[in-house]
Amino acid sequence: MRLFISRPLPDAVVDRARKSFEVTVRTDTTSLSQDQMITSLRDFDLILPTLGDFYSAQVLDAAGDIRAKLLANFGVGYNHIDVDAAKAHGLAVSNTPGAVTDATADTAMTLILMTARRAGEGERMVRAGRWKGWHPTQMLGLHVTGKTIGIIGMGRIGQAIAARCHHGFGMDVVFFNRSPKNPPFPARQLPSIHEVAAACDILVIAVPGGADTQHLIGADTFTAMQPHAILVNIARGEIVDEAALIVALDAGQIAGAGLDVYEFEPKVPDALIARENVTLLPHLGTATLEVRTAMGMLAMDNLEAFAAGKPLISPV
Secondary structure, three states: OEEEEOOOOOHHHHHHHHHHOEEEEOOOOOOOOHHHHHHHHHHOOEEEOEOOOOEOHHHHHHHOOOOOOEEEOEOOOOOOEOHHHHHHOOOEEEOOOOOOHHHHHHHHHHHHHHHHOOHHHHHHHHHOOOOOOOOOOOOOOOOOOOOEEEEEOOOHHHHHHHHHHHHHHOOEEEEEOOOOOOOOOOOEEOOOHHHHHHHOOEEEEOOOOOHHHOOOEOHHHHHHOOOOOEEEEOOOHHHEOHHHHHHHHHHOOOOEEEEOOOOEOOEOOHHHHOOOOEEEOOOOOOOOHHHHHHHHHHHHHHHHHHHOOOOOOOEO
């Protein structure tokens, strides 16, 4: 079977793929164009796409006679794939949950600590030669230990972040989730995002992307937050209304933000880049060799199972 891999992947993943399939690996690191997606659907049996490869209903319709039978997504998030349209065209869809949980939670902790303790601002000061030496009131930030963490979305990743905050930093945990959750540590489920935003010192977004969560976090949320509180987003950029976030920062409604994802990624608004109280990472959530290899291996598990006529390991 012919397999198309849309971006370079760790060598171990590609080596395994070549043992099972006739493989074409695209060497470009940017998102697929519409023409490239259409060609992949027509010319290959299996496709391994990833974030930014927008297999929309329009692309699927335009492809006409589709040869492909599986989109084995590299990543837990699959909002770039119209799953209903794919299935209507005879394609199965899988993803790579689980493999990303700890790395993404670690990135959330990085953003929490960097933003609360003004680490990015401090590093820029040192590198620019502007540091004049220690003094008692220099760069006073938010003390994280013992604060209240608010989690929006208590799935695998949300629970991993909350567990780190509770066990590692003695934080109280409040959260919003559409269905009831009983995590294995003290945590209070509140009935609305607004109530979580009002109760916490640090608000972390950990819900899936997609039409249901677009601009889930906007002006109302920022109005509810305390002026010393910070926002952290490690989920999907479009969940947060960036324009409303900029307004809230400019107005002092919140104290800062830590972002690993952006609404119009890879474009980052100049208004965010210019702010010292915003930590900006280039979508590093799962960026370790071990994790990216594990993600690729789970995608391969799905591909090999499908080729053998077996159930998918992690179907969408």
